Amino acid sequence: MARPAGKSAIFFIFITILLNMIGFGVIMPVMPKLIMEVTGEGVAHAAKWGGYLSVVYAIMQFFMMPIIGGLSDRFGRRPVLLISLAAYSFDFLIMAIAPTIGMILIARILAGAFAATFSTANAFMADITPPEKRAGNFGLIGAAFGVGFIIGPGIGGFLGEHFGPRAPFYFVAATGAVNFIFGYFAMPETLKPENRRPFDWRRANALGNFKQFAQYPIMLPIAAVLFFAQLAHWTYPSIWSYYAIEKFTWSEAMIGASLMYMGLMSGLVQGGLTRVAIPKLGERRAALIGMSVTAVGYLCFALADKGWMIFVILTFTALGGLAQPSLQGIMSRTIPPNAQGELQGAIAALNSLTMVISPWIMTQMFSAFSSPGEPFSLFNITILPEGAPFYFPGAPLIFAFFFEILALTLLFLAFKRIQRPRKEDSEDTPPPAEQPAAPV
Numbered sequence: 001m002a003r004p005a006g007k008s009a010i011f012f013i014f015i016t017i018l019l020n021m022i023g024f025g026v027i028m029p030v031m032p033k034l035i036m037e038v039t040g041e042g043v044a045h046a047a048k049w050g051g052y053l054s055v056v057y058a059i060m061q062f063f064m065m066p067i068i069g070g071l072s073d074r075f076g077r078r079p080v081l082l083i084s085l086a087a088y089s090f091d092f093l094i095m096a097i098a099p100t101i102g103m104i105l106i107a108r109i110l111a112g113a114f115a116a117t118f119s120t121a122n123a124f125m126a127d128i129t130p131p132e133k134r135a136g137n138f139g140l141i142g143a144a145f146g147v148g149f150i151i152g153p154g155i156g157g158f159l160g161e162h163f164g165p166r167a168p169f170y171f172v173a174a175t176g177a178v179n180f181i182f183g184y185f186a187m188p189e190t191l192k193p194e195n196r197r198p199f200d201w202r203r204a205n206a207l208g209n210f211k212q213f214a215q216y217p218i219m220l221p222i223a224a225v226l227f228f229a230q231l232a233h234w235t236y237p238s239i240w241s242y243y244a245i246e247k248f249t250w251s252e253a254m255i256g257a258s259l260m261y262m263g264l265m266s267g268l269v270q271g272g273l274t275r276v277a278i279p280k281l282g283e284r285r286a287a288l289i290g291m292s293v294t295a296v297g298y299l300c301f302a303l304a305d306k307g308w309m310i311f312v313i314l315t316f317t318a319l320g321g322l323a324q325p326s327l328q329g330i331m332s333r334t335i336p337p338n339a340q341g342e343l344q345g346a347i348a349a350l351n352s353l354t355m356v357i358s359p360w361i362m363t364q365m366f367s368a369f370s371s372p373g374e375p376f377s378l379f380n381i382t383i384l385p386e387g388a389p390f391y392f393p394g395a396p397l398i399f400a401f402f403f404e405i406l407a408l409t410l411l412f413l414a415f416k417r418i419q420r421p422r423k424e425d426s427e428d429t430p431p432p433a434e435q436p437a438a439p440v
Contacts, residue, residue, distance in 0.1 A: 012183050018148045053104065
């Protein structure tokens with residue numbers, strides 16, 4: 001039965017999202033070493049398996065997001081979140097003890113199935129907060145999202161280097177179990193019985209979200225921009241750790257430090273600079289500048305030959321964070337107010353789709369150009385039967401550069417199609433409250 005939620009319940013939601021993002025970040029510095037340990041192969045082969053693990057995780061999340069949301073509307077927020085937490089903790093325990101790559105694959109499938117908790121957490125906040133105060137509580141979720149990704153790689157890198165690649169998984173499994181116990185006693189049910197609805201498989205359909213783009217044809221060019229930009233973006237979580245090991249022989253701690261610095265610089269730009277720069281530059285100019293910087297960044301990462309250069313490039317590429325809030329501001333005025341929620345659902349589905357495609361492409365390309373001579377195939381299509389013609393582990397970043405250039409070109413053309421807003425909706429209006437950015 002629903003009962004009032006106190007501060008402990010809000011704190012529980014904050015910790016839940018924080019731990020989810022810590023778990024996402026923890027595995028990035030140590031996953032290559034864990035895969036190499038269970039397979040007995042080198043980093044190029046490990047990258048292939050890393051791609052498989054990312055793809056199955058993304059596919060499960062893509063299909064489970066609307067299902068989890070529908071179940072929370074039918075049975076309430078509390079049971080869905082608690083079951084997800086229990087599965088989350090169990091998943092990391094499986095990975096900590098997994099003796100084979102097959103068991104790790106099963107664990108990632110379970111992780112993807114039960115990781116779609118962000119929408120339920122947002123629904124929980126909406127249940128307990130009056131409309132005029134929801135932005136502040138949604139901001140707490142965004143803060144947990146960002147903080148978790150900043151400290152997660154640091155924890156993973158430290159534990160992995162000093163206690164082995166399995167230690168971070170034991171750590172996350174233990175903290176997840178503690179959070180489950182805390183939530184069991186602290187989290188109330190917030191969805192009143194009269195507000196529940198029957199579960200409907202027809203509504204629990206991720207592909208149906210794409211219909212929202214067709215309803216607003218002016219959004220189709222922007223959707224294409226987002227698609228190619230996100231294909232490029234997922235290069236980072238797909239190959240960053242493998243690339244750092246292959247190119248610079250970085251340890252887990254160094255990989256974690258680089259990811260922490262990436263998250264910190266991104267947070268400074270998106271949380272501070274955007275509020276000053278976007279009103280002065282205008283949303284369209286800020287979006288073009290942000291995407292241009294991002295494209296140059298991919299190229300610089302691919303060509304860097306010293307480890308210290310990575311931190312310099314990260315400082316520069318953080319300015320790419322101007323693009324996302326600028327595009328959000330433009331899109332929010334392009335469609336009517338009563339379609340904003342549908343638009344966000346469509347964008348989330350589009351992002352999930354790119355998360356399925358990009359890791360597969362980027363990890364297979366990294367593997368091919370890190371071990372020339374082995375056949376290179378994508379989606380069962382042999383592209384280079386004799387393997388890559390030369391050694392160049394930065395090849396996926398070059399590919400991401402071209403994806404970003406394509407997105408930038410489409411954005412420039414889209415701006416020509418979108419009429420300039422009225423004076424009262426000028427592009428110098430500050431962007432709306434930003435949604436949590438996808439994890440790097």
